[in-house]
Amino acid sequence: MVTSQDLPFDLSLSEEQRIGRESMRRYAERQLRAIARSADEAGAAPEGFYAGTMELGLSLMPIPEAFGGAGMPRSPVSNVLNAEDLGHGDISLALGTLAPLSFINALLDFGDEAQQELFLPQLAQEHFVPATVALMEPRATFDPGNLHTRAVRDGDGYLITGEKSMVILGASAELILVVAELDGEGPAAFVVPAGSEGLSAKAESYMGLRAVEVATLTLNQVRVGAAHRLMQFDLERLVDLGRIGTAALAVGCCQAVLDYCIPYVKERKAFGEPIAWRQSVAFMVADIAIELEGMRLLVLRAASRAEQGLPFHREAHLARVYAAEKAMQIGTNGVQLFGGAGFVRDYPLEMWYRNLRAIGVLDGAALV
Amino acid sequence: MINLELPQKLLTVQKMSHQVASGVFRPISRKYDLIEHCDTPEELKPIAQMMAAMRPSRAKKEARPDDGSTVNGANLSGIVGAEELCWGDVGLLLSIPGSGLGNAAIMAVGTPEQKEEFGKLYCAMAITEPGAGSDSAAVSTTARLEGDEWVLNGEKIYCTAGQRCDAIVVWATLDKSKGKAAIKSFIVPQGAPGMSLVRVEDKMGLRISDTAALSFDECRIPKGNILGSAEVADTEEARKKAFGGVMQTFDNTRPQVAAMALGVARAALEITRELLEKEGVKADYSKSLYNSSAIEAELYRMEADLDAARLMTYKAAWMADNGLPNSKDASMCKAKAGRMGNQVTLKCVELCGELGYSERFLLEKLARDSKIIDIFEGTQQIQQLIVARNLLGLSSRELK
Numbered sequence: 001m002v003t004s005q006d007l008p009f010d011l012s013l014s015e016e017q018r019i020g021r022e023s024m025r026r027y028a029e030r031q032l033r034a035i036a037r038s039a040d041e042a043g044a045a046p047e048g049f050y051a052g053t054m055e056l057g058l059s060l061m062p063i064p065e066a067f068g069g070a071g072m073p074r075s076p077v078s079n080v081l082n083a084e085d086l087g088h089g090d091i092s093l094a095l096g097t098l099a100p101l102s103f104i105n106a107l108l109d110f111g112d113e114a115q116q117e118l119f120l121p122q123l124a125q126e127h128f129v130p131a132t133v134a135l136m137e138p139r140a141t142f143d144p145g146n147l148h149t150r151a152v153r154d155g156d157g158y159l160i161t162g163e164k165s166m167v168i169l170g171a172s173a174e175l176i177l178v179v180a181e182l183d184g185e186g187p188a189a190f191v192v193p194a195g196s197e198g199l200s201a202k203a204e205s206y207m208g209l210r211a212v213e214v215a216t217l218t219l220n221q222v223r224v225g226a227a228h229r230l231m232q233f234d235l236e237r238l239v240d241l242g243r244i245g246t247a248a249l250a251v252g253c254c255q256a257v258l259d260y261c262i263p264y265v266k267e268r269k270a271f272g273e274p275i276a277w278r279q280s281v282a283f284m285v286a287d288i289a290i291e292l293e294g295m296r297l298l299v300l301r302a303a304s305r306a307e308q309g310l311p312f313h314r315e316a317h318l319a320r321v322y323a324a325e326k327a328m329q330i331g332t333n334g335v336q337l338f339g340g341a342g343f344v345r346d347y348p349l350e351m352w353y354r355n356l357r358a359i360g361v362l363d364g365a366a367l368v
Numbered sequence: 369m370i371n372l373e374l375p376q377k378l379l380t381v382q383k384m385s386h387q388v389a390s391g392v393f394r395p396i397s398r399k400y401d402l403i404e405h406c407d408t409p410e411e412l413k414p415i416a417q418m419m420a421a422m423r424p425s426r427a428k429k430e431a432r433p434d435d436g437s438t439v440n441g442a443n444l445s446g447i448v449g450a451e452e453l454c455w456g457d458v459g460l461l462l463s464i465p466g467s468g469l470g471n472a473a474i475m476a477v478g479t480p481e482q483k484e485e486f487g488k489l490y491c492a493m494a495i496t497e498p499g500a501g502s503d504s505a506a507v508s509t510t511a512r513l514e515g516d517e518w519v520l521n522g523e524k525i526y527c528t529a530g531q532r533c534d535a536i537v538v539w540a541t542l543d544k545s546k547g548k549a550a551i552k553s554f555i556v557p558q559g560a561p562g563m564s565l566v567r568v569e570d571k572m573g574l575r576i577s578d579t580a581a582l583s584f585d586e587c588r589i590p591k592g593n594i595l596g597s598a599e600v601a602d603t604e605e606a607r608k609k610a611f612g613g614v615m616q617t618f619d620n621t622r623p624q625v626a627a628m629a630l631g632v633a634r635a636a637l638e639i640t641r642e643l644l645e646k647e648g649v650k651a652d653y654s655k656s657l658y659n660s661s662a663i664e665a666e667l668y669r670m671e672a673d674l675d676a677a678r679l680m681t682y683k684a685a686w687m688a689d690n691g692l693p694n695s696k697d698a699s700m701c702k703a704k705a706g707r708m709g710n711q712v713t714l715k716c717v718e719l720c721g722e723l724g725y726s727e728r729f730l731l732e733k734l735a736r737d738s739k740i741i742d743i744f745e746g747t748q749q750i751q752q753l754i755v756a757r758n759l760l761g762l763s764s765r766e767l768k
Binding site: 143 | 369370371372373374375376378386437438439440444574653654655656657658659668669671672673675676677678680682683686697700704721749752753755756757759760762766767
């Protein structure tokens with residue numbers, strides 16, 4: 001493992017990252033942004049949307065060659081760049097697109113060789129295989145460090161009981177990583193296959209994230225074998241990688257707000273001149289750019305520490321704190337800059353505002 | 369490769385600067401805040417010698433690698449050092465002989481003769497006038513050539529080190545009707561006939577740093593003391609280029625000023641954490657924001673704000689080191705760091721209650737010191753204007 005002390009401070013992308021970003025941005029523009037509003041209204045991604053995402057190769061990339069993938073090294077930084085670019089298209093659709101990757105990343109980090117062999121080939125397919133991580137629980141003051149979902153030993157396996165909420169693709173996922181408090185042992189993670197007895201899913205509706213299937217899972221004495229428990233599980237790492245990822249989605253969406261506001265305030269006239277000529281408007285635009293830059297750099301720092309094997313809990317925590325607050329501020333200012341037009345559903349501002357509200361709420365999704 | 373940690377080379381700069389800050393600045397920080405008006409503090413003289421000895425190597429341009437790999441050069445190392453020193457005391461940093469803005473200007477655009485004559489002196493910079501602050505193009509101090517001498521007339525205020533310096537770089541216009549293009553800078557040695565010290569300001573913070581008001585009444589200096597050319601550009605393009613060059617130096621200095629805010633805010637945050645830990649407040653990142661106590665949540669917010677400002681400042685300096693245009697980023701980090709410094713230091717005073725407000729600790733002083741950082745080298749509002757014009761592609765005529 002490289003230690004960071006040997007590297008210069010550097011914000012330049014590798015050639016590979018630069019090319020990757022270009023195509024990811026193009027894809028997000030054409031395949032996510034273009035349908036974001038209609039999917040938000042319909043409450044679901046259109047038929048064939050997820051199949052289309054297979055061209056990005058997101059799931060295949062990190063899966064070892066032996067298990068059918070491309071065997072690319074695990075790179076939280078590249079994942080963050082992807083999340084940002086997909087988030088620029090649409091946060092909801094990006095969350096759905098990235099859900100299987102969250103599962104895969106968790107399995108790579110916390111599963112042993114045998115478990116990777118057991119589960120990863122199922123995801124290394126040419127068609128989209130939905131998979132996800134189930135961490136959150138439906139109650140106010142939810143804290144990942146205090147889980148109510150319980151697992152108990154049952155012979156050579158485990159019985160899991162509880163409720164998991166805000167599970168991205170929760171109803172259609174073929175494999176779900178369920179995080180539960182294991183009696184006497186602390187938090188543990190189990191791979192629960194779809195169709196397990198005692199597992200049921202109910203789709204939920206939220207103020208935002210309407211374009212992606214988000215479900216509450218009920219687990220009633222769901223039994224999994226011993227091989228389904230990821231023994232190297234690290235709850236803090238899982239939570240932190242998810243927070244970095246969702247913050248990266250927010251960076252992308254906030255960039256979309258900025259990009260969308262700039263031409264509008266230059267065109268929109270009031271009192272005989274563009275509203276951009278007024279400091280009260282121009283300074284709001286400047287502030288969006290300033291806070292967005294802070295968000296982006298905090299997210300990148302946390303990801304680059306994770307990639308280098310340095311401790312990154314503090315950095316992930318601060319990126320989350322900052323992103324959650326600034327994303328809301330930027331979302332609401334985007335609506336404000338558009339005035340009434342920001343409030344009507346002809347424009348994307350109100351949708352972005354609703355989606356950005358999720359950043360401070362969501363845990364366990366978009367693991368980078 | 370994306371990496372936002374500092375390399376060993378800069379960690380060494382950080383460590384050395386921290387030693388000066390904690391060993392020399394901190395112990396005398398309160399003392400000189402109370403003394404306020406005096407000559408250069410004795411304790412700073414060895415520091416000045418040390419810095420003068422280091423300067424030639426710092427000024428040496430590092431060769432850029434041909435392979436396009438990144439450079440961490442003088443700009444970034446300046447940021448790292450400045451944050452540490454200002455963690456010690458920002459006013460004392462500004463009081464180190466030889467570290468004036470005038471020195472920077474002479475080293476940047478002076479002739480070899482000027483560098484030889486004034487380079488080793490302590491040179492201040494006088495731009496602001498009673499009627500010209502942020503609007504530096506409105507300078508109305510005049511300069512006219514009479515034989516072998518320039519004759520200066522006018523008033524300057526808020527000149528940092530204007531009392532203690534050996535010479536002052538004074539901005540004056542050759543012809544007010546010609547606007548920005550006619551503004552030139554002149555090196556005026558202390559004691560030049562016609563120059564007088566009007567007063568040294570009493571300030572809210574940064575007290576040990578002397579801030580002078582100066583008057584020029586038929587002040588005469590040699591013809592060779594003009595910095596740069598005496599020609600007044602007469603085409604629009606040449607005019608833009610001439611003044612643009614002046615403004616460009618701000619792209620390098622603004623991140624340095626942002627670094628001051630980083631040091632001051634970090635000092636306040638560290639003292640606050642210590643005081644709060646004694647009372648059992650522990651912000652250890654174990655709980656989410658809304659499951660933390662209000663006081664812990666404030667600490668997280670402030671830390672995130674400080675780190676965001678720091679990374680933005682590093683970025684602007686890194687861009688300068690690597691020859692990337694950084695005008696927008698320089699202003700963004702200055703805007704962010706300036707207001708962050710104000711908010712963090714004031715919040716620290718509040719969180720620590722009576723101890724924060726008391727002169728027993730440095731919190732109240734840090735809060736006073738921080739205010740000016742959001743004002744000098746371009747106020748918060750000026751930075752916002754620059755950022756907004758840049759983003760929106762508007763001229764200064766459109767977005768006033």
